[in-house]
Amino acid sequence: MAADGNNGASAGSQVDVVVVGAGFSGLYLLHRLRAEGFSVRVFEAASDVGGTWFWNRYPGARCDIPTTDYTFGFDPELERAWTWSEKYATQPEILRYLQFVTDRYDLRRDITFDARVEGAEWDDKTGLWAVRTSTGETVSCRYYVMATGCLSVPKAPDIEGAPRFAGEVYFTSRWPHEGVDLTGKRVAVVGTGSSGIQSIPLIAQQAAQLTVFQRTPNFSIPAHNGPASADRLGRLAADRDAYRTAGKWSRGGVPMEATDILGGTASEDVRRERFEAAWEAGELFAILGVFADQGVDPASNEIVSEMIREKIRSIVDDPETAEALCPKDHYFGTKRPCLDSGYYATFNSPHVRLVDLRSTPITTITEAGIDTAAESFEFDVIVYATGFDAMTGALVGVDVTGRAGVTLKEKWADGPSTYLGLTTVGFPNFFALTGPGSPSVLSNMAVSIEQHVDWVTDCLVDLRAKGMTRIEPTPLAEDGWNQHVADCAAISLHPTANSWYMGANVPGKPRVFYPYIGGVDNYRAVCDEVRAKDYLGFRLSAPEAEQCHDGVIRRLQPDVAMVLDAMAQMELPPLESMSPPEARAFMEMSNGARPPGPDVGEVVDGVLPGPAGELEYRLFRPGSPGPHPVVLYFHGGGWVLGDQVSDEPLCRDLCVRTEAVVVSVNYRHAPEARYPAAAEDAWAALQWVAAHAIELGGIPDDLVVAGWSAGANLVAVVTQRARDEGGPVVRGQLMLTPVTDSAMKTRSYQENADGYVLTAPLMRWFWDHYCDPAQRAEPTATPLRGRLDGLPPAIVVTAEFDPLRDEGIAYAEALRAAGVPVEHLAARGHTHTSLTMVGVVLSGARVREEIALRLGALLREPVEV
Ligand code: N01
DSSP states (O other), X not given: OOOSOOOHHHHTTXXXXXXXXXXXXXXXXXXXXXXXXXXXXXXXXXXXXXXXXXHOOOXXXXXXXXXXXXXXXXXXXXXXXXXXXXXXXXXXHHHHHHHHHHHHTTOGGGEEOXXXXXXXXXXXXXTEEEEEETTSOEEEEEEEEEOOOSSOXXXXXXXXXXXXXXXXXXXXXXXXXXXXXXXXXXXXXXXXXXXXXXXXXXXXXXXXEEEEEESSOOOEEEXXXXXXXXXXXXXXXXXXXXXXXXXXXXXXXXXXXXXXXOTTTSOHHHHHHHHHHHHHHTOHHHHTTSSTTTTTOHHHHHHHHHHHHHHHHHHOSSHHHHHHHSOOSXXXXXXXXXXXXXXXXXXXXXXXXXXXXXXXXXXXXXXXXXXXXXXXXXXXXXXEOOOBOTTTHHHHHSEEEOGGGOBHHHHTXXXXXXXXXXXXXXXXXXXXXXXXXXXXXXXXXXXXXXXXHHHHHHHHHHHHHHTOOEEEEOHHHHHHHHHHHHHHHHTSSGGGSOOGGGTTXXXXXXXXXXXXXXXXXXXXXXXXXXXXXXXXXXXXXXXXXXXXXXXXXXXXXXXXXXXXXXXXXXXXOOGGGSOHHHHHHHHHHHHHTSOXXXXXXXXXXXXXXXXXXXXXXXXXXXXXXXXXXXXXXXXXXXXTSOOXXXXXXXXXXXXXXXXXXXXXXXXXXXXXXOTTHHHHHHHHHHHHHHHTTTTTTEEEEEEEEXXXXXXXXXXXXXXXXXXXXXXXXXXXXXXXXOOXXXXXXXXXXXXXSSSSSSOHHHHHHHHHXXXXXXXXXXXXXXXXXXXXXXXXXXXXXXXXXXXXXXXXXXXXXXXXXXXXXXXXXXXXXXXXXXXXXXXXXXXXXXXXXXXXXXXXXXXXXXXXX
């Protein structure tokens, strides 16, 4: 490897690194690699640097991240040497900046312009890539990096008749460098994404007539362009490093104060005030962060969406046009929102017209113009602002052939698969900057690019220091990362939209959520951790050496991890350090702060007779006409904590999802009433509820017993007893993360002893309060030791990060062995408590939905009354 700083151009056809693309990312990568002594060659298809800012020269093209942040931050001297003229710089200014950077660091000498990389082939014997360019040159390199951008391959026009048009045709993404004079012309613009919305007001200033063909209205907010924000400039000037660090560790790559205000619970005044402030700020991340939950909660999102629609209606004079411009088919933010300068007001000009393709679709493009289902239009010019084959277009557009002759296009035929959005199995020494599976397009690109470039450079330096010459992710790590990317997307509203984030804009493109939505901050932490763990999930090798720390970097569901982080920050005392009354008071206080759970038809409190006095219950009735099946529910809390209302959000959720009456019955608690008091009470509750099903609004004999944790232990105990005593009839048992064994010796007890809310010491505390060691082996305490044949069908739910996981699995297996029908649901990435956190841990909803489906199958159909 060249370590003497020799530049690639002189090194010629054999270099350490080939980089494709000379935009923001290629330029910075070249700078960093060269400084570390690697020989590098950059190939760029364009005739100069700039990447997206070289090509996208349409009128009105600007950045939509404030220039205080959409800028390189790696060199304070560079920052001092360049001053942006506006809050959002124009394309020519950004291009000048990139040229300035290029010259300042003398980058041109290693860049070959007008050279498109057409193919790259890995040779497993030599451990080198052979990179072919359109100029006929082939360069050999150890590392191959695609810095090709996420929005660089224009989508081919997919409109019938497009080639027939005899007038002028322009693409916003390939706008002529000499500019276009539209004065006095009849112009059509097809497409109302960011490019259309930025260019339409300026095209309208020139054109004699402008007709905008809109398929999907997009949300746009005013950029309020002008001088850079005084607040941001002030913070930068006061402490540049702190400001840049805040950007690096923010959600989107722009310093921003995160809110915890929820749309649903905020007062009307607060909602309005927060929205107006974001509207006035004219910043994307401000309007995307009016409420903490607008990206995940449809109702909260609708509040923001409707306020934007109100603004559109107030700007656009013609009510019909205003309504057509109001987006209603997707949640705000699930398609990339736009920043505009006078977009909506443009439609008040008499020579500008909107054609809503939803009501009158284009039938064909003709020689003279565009025909819709309703009308024939004639134009001099058609401008296509129809978007890109985003995220993967540029990567699979090059013939990249990895180990075993498989191309990237073939490997990604069903959607991209990456480790960290940077690397992919089968393609050693290959990196894709801001690739699919990284925050990229959901973030401030400048910050995300610097992070990727720094990580890749550090990685190559580490490999050199270790004497390693190859790096490739492992299948385990890559699958784990893909899963994590999908898990993050699944709790957001994003996958619900037909967006280019989902590949939906390109016919035939696989529909997956392409970027990583977990945030720039979390992503940076992941990448740092992979390196700190000595390249977890990568295989590093050299002819005589190999290292592989295989593993998955993120296994918890993302929202579970967030809750655990928040709890860790609160530094709460462990429950087991408290007395039972203190622990109960503490639990009650925490329960007071949680969301209440969904609305049900009716809530009724009552009492039923227990062996040692009355037992309180709370009944949750569905909104639909009854009678309904009945779920008798026992709460969790280690036989020490909780009561008939402590699991109320979960009970409400069960009631709504299963359309069953849920009767949550309290039982006596330890240490005041030790074993077998809880089991005796649960048995009494079962008998009473079964006998009073009709009074409770239930269907007789259509009863399931359900419970969570210690409550699930009672489920097992009472169903065994009902079998032995010949009734009551129980149609099924639902055991959520059950306690089934007092031994506390399983692998899950060791793996998850600490850190996942229910800890091994806490479980010991529960057992010690509940039951003498000598009694714990009794089947009425340890149901795993009981006789299991002849029991009702069971649904057993276990959580991956739960000390009780393995005893739950053991119970499910033992039931199955005894001939009992069992559905075992293993909740991946969940903890003992997370499935019950209704409205907080959203990923739990998918598991509860599955539970409800299975419960529904056990319960009878509701009967007509
Ligand atoms: O592309 P788009 P874009 N018939 O895909 C429509 C970034 N960017 O170039 O939504 C009729 O968003 C299509 O309709 P639909 C930014 O990340 C940033 O505008 O598919 N219409 C849509 O309206 C942005 O998100 C800036 O129903 C057709 C439009 O064309 C991304 O680049 C500036 C059609 C395409 O919108 C892409 O933006 C510009 C058809 N056959 C871009 N096919 C900044 O401000 C497509 N459409 C920094």
